[in-house]
Amino acid sequence: MTDFNPLALENQLCFPLYAASKEITRRYKPFLDPLGLTYTQYVAMMVLWEQDGITVGELGSKLYLDSATLTPLLKRLEAHGFVRRERSHEDERAVIVTLTDEGRALRERALEVPYCMAGCLEISPEDATELKMLLEKLLRSIA
Amino acid sequence: MTDFNPLALENQLCFPLYAASKEITRRYKPFLDPLGLTYTQYVAMMVLWEQDGITVGELGSKLYLDSATLTPLLKRLEAHGFVRRERSHEDERAVIVTLTDEGRALRERALEVPYCMAGCLEISPEDATELKMLLEKLLRSIA
């Protein structure tokens, strides 16, 4: 029997996950730079394009991020004129995030990003579907 | 035909990749904290446990990290007494990273980490193998 090294990088599941995530985020950069968005800001905007006027907490639960990350990020998006941040009148603890006209308009320019990325990632549709399914399964089991 | 929204979070491949990577790194924390390592420091140590005395550049190519990340990280590992950083005599541009006795000894304590994580991730061996294979395939195609 060959000796198995549990601390070898090749025997890790999590390392390729970590490395692939970083590399892909880097691949997004040239497509997102012209929009003035980072990757995290981009996914935050995706949530808002689907569901405008949600709270910081709701946004965070969809993105797996907390207010320590989101508050400064949303302030930057606000400074860029893409969103507004306002205390809820019903519940003064909550902060509602709303798209501005400029933020809504940005969606049109962002529409091509997924297609640019699809052309950039050399992965078959079958592998992509399988990978997405496995990642979501993993995510459900731990998050 | 149903209308497909390319900017919906559920239609992204990269988002579950990004989210799962973050969540898993977080799961490592309680196991790595007692060793005094972050996740990135842990994978750097894994490389050194396999191949001691490599340069910053070689380490970076294995971890997909550059010197801007590694230099301060290695300084912290040096401050903790796990590694030494010395200019190569053959090539004064290169910096050789070497394990200290303490750094080598840490491997024994780290050996249980992969087993703790395996017990913590609810994923079947078949899914894990398939996921790892797909991630490495993706990584090879883009990095």
Added chain:
DNA sequence: CGCAATACAATCGCGCGCGATTAACTAGCG
């Protein structure tokens, strides 16, 4: 009603992650 428990966002501190630049060194070509 009053007060303790809970919920929510903001803040703080530290460690990445990386594009861009800088500085030191080496290689290689004429």
Added chain:
DNA sequence: CGCTAGTTAATCGCGCGCGATTGTATTGCG
């Protein structure tokens, strides 16, 4: 041999990512 082009780490600046704490608002229980 000298000079330029290339290589290697280090540094800088900014934006996350998150555990921990803080302050305010709400809820719920007696």
